[in-house]
Amino acid sequence: MSGKHGSHWLEREDQGKVTVVRFKTPKILDEETVREVFDPIYTIVGIGRNELVLNLAVVEYLPSMALGKLVMLNRKVEAANGRLALCHLTPAVQEVLEATHLNTLFNIYATEQAALQYFS
Numbered sequence: 487m488s489g490k491h492g493s494h495w496l497e498r499e500d501q502g503k504v505t506v507v508r509f510k511t512p513k514i515l516d517e518e519t520v521r522e523v524f525d526p527i528y529t530i531v532g533i534g535r536n537e538l539v540l541n542l543a544v545v546e547y548l549p550s551m552a553l554g555k556l557v558m559l560n561r562k563v564e565a566a567n568g569r570l571a572l573c574h575l576t577p578a579v580q581e582v583l584e585a586t587h588l589n590t591l592f593n594i595y596a597t598e599q600a601a602l603q604y605f606s
Contacts, residue, residue, distance in 0.1 A: 495523045498530065504605045505530055506598060508541040514552050524555040528562060536568025539601040543574035548582060560591060569593070573601040 497508040507527055514523055531538070563570045573595040583589040595601040
């Protein structure tokens with residue numbers, strides 16, 4: 487059973503035990519926007535949805551604060567005995583993850599389907 491939920495910044499779809507979060511904004515620039523984007527994702531993990539796929543297909547830019555939030559999210563998911571996968575990275579996001587060596591921290595997949603297969 488899957489269910490879709492959304493906001494201005496995100497779309498969430500539950501697919502069995504996995505929650506797919508699709509970002510809907512290309513630029514997450516300021517501190518307030520970063521919080522508005524990541525707080526609902528933290529809440530999802532807090533209610534026990536700790537198998538997460540983040541689809542970043544539309545994200546053109548992630549500031550350092552957003553990278554920090556991704557790292558914190560990964561820690562929160564791991565602390566809840568869950569797993570986090572990222573998919574559909576734009577070249578700019580892929581480049582920033584490689585430059586900061588964060589690409590080795592995350593499970594990164596080319597497609598959402600490939601990321602979902604990681605959980606099966």
